[in-house]
Amino acid sequence: MPNAAQNPAQPPQWDIYVIEYARAKDQPIASLVNGTHHEGVMDTPFSFVLARSGQRNVLVDTGFMREGIGEEMSVRFGVPYWISPVRMLEEMGVPADSVTDIVLSHAHFDHMGSIHKFPKARLYIQKSELLSWHEAMALPPQFGFLTDIINPDDLRAAFDASVEHRLTLLDGDKDNLLPGLHVRLGSGHTIGQQFVILESARGRIVVSGDCIYSSRNLTGHNHNGVYVPLANGIGSIWEQLKTMDRINDEIGGDLSKLIILHDAARWEHLPEVKNIEGFKISRAS
Numbered sequence: 001m002p003n004a005a006q007n008p009a010q011p012p013q014w015d016i017y018v019i020e021y022a023r024a025k026d027q028p029i030a031s032l033v034n035g036t037h038h039e040g041v042m043d044t045p046f047s048f049v050l051a052r053s054g055q056r057n058v059l060v061d062t063g064f065m066r067e068g069i070g071e072e073m074s075v076r077f078g079v080p081y082w083i084s085p086v087r088m089l090e091e092m093g094v095p096a097d098s099v100t101d102i103v104l105s106h107a108h109f110d111h112m113g114s115i116h117k118f119p120k121a122r123l124y125i126q127k128s129e130l131l132s133w134h135e136a137m138a139l140p141p142q143f144g145f146l147t148d149i150i151n152p153d154d155l156r157a158a159f160d161a162s163v164e165h166r167l168t169l170l171d172g173d174k175d176n177l178l179p180g181l182h183v184r185l186g187s188g189h190t191i192g193q194q195f196v197i198l199e200s201a202r203g204r205i206v207v208s209g210d211c212i213y214s215s216r217n218l219t220g221h222n223h224n225g226v227y228v229p230l231a232n233g234i235g236s237i238w239e240q241l242k243t244m245d246r247i248n249d250e251i252g253g254d255l256s257k258l259i260i261l262h263d264a265a266r267w268e269h270l271p272e273v274k275n276i277e278g279f280k281i282s283r284a285s
């Protein structure tokens with residue numbers, strides 16, 4: 001297929017892949033979706049997205065490395081199944097130093113925990129996301145709940161990228177951050193969470209970040225259409241539901257256009273490109 005990104009007469013189109021790289025074992029569903037205390041446990045997938053167009057290799061989030069604090073956190077959060085996100089990209093023919101851009105949905109360790117592995121990439125994150133974590137980290141220890149899912153080494157790596165002029169702090173929605181890649185502020189799970197829209201041959205695909213954990217957040221319990229809050233977030237429920245409504249508007253209620261990074265049901269219908277030791281790479285475009 002001709003590369004539309006190089007033809008100004010056509011909208012740019014991204015080749016989009018969902019890369020699973022880890023799985024939590026026996027995680028209570030009630031820790032993800034509000035109001036599910038009677039529903040037991042599930043193995044929760046962890047994933048990120050590779051989007052390719054022309055010379056650009058873009059990541060939406062990066063996964064985490066099992067090194068130092070990242071290793072401690074993977075144990076604490078019950079993630080026994082893991083493969084290096086760097087290796088998963090190499091399996092796709094994308095060595096780390098060929099990643100050009102990284103759009104971060106938010107700063108939790110499982111979403112930005114390997115940014116230090118991509119020394120040439122430009123990073124994009126909402127200003128309110130990064131700076132709110134700096135503020136939260138500086139609070140006394142009794143506020144530790146706020147930063148429970150933050151690896152301080154990731155914030156240090158983001159600061160290093162700032163010093164190297166490789167970090168862009170966004171201030172809300174932005175169309176065509178990169179051609180055919182749009183970001184939207186999606187507060188609720190965290191203060192400056194963002195979700196990402198990618199133009200593709202299959203239309204506009206939305207990567208939810210952790211604005212949504214399960215399709216049930218949108219469809220409601222028993223498909224009653226009432227948005228269900230996350231069971232895990234530091235922003236307000238009000239903001240969470242407004243963000244879910246923005247995403248629902250964007251996909252026009254078509255869940256096949258939505259990639260939820262912690263919900264394998266949202267990509268199991270997609271064609272499998274590769275399977276590395278049980279971890280799937282699926283094509284979403």
Ligand SMILES: [Zn+2]
Nearest residue numbers: 106108189210
């Ligand atoms: Zn998160």
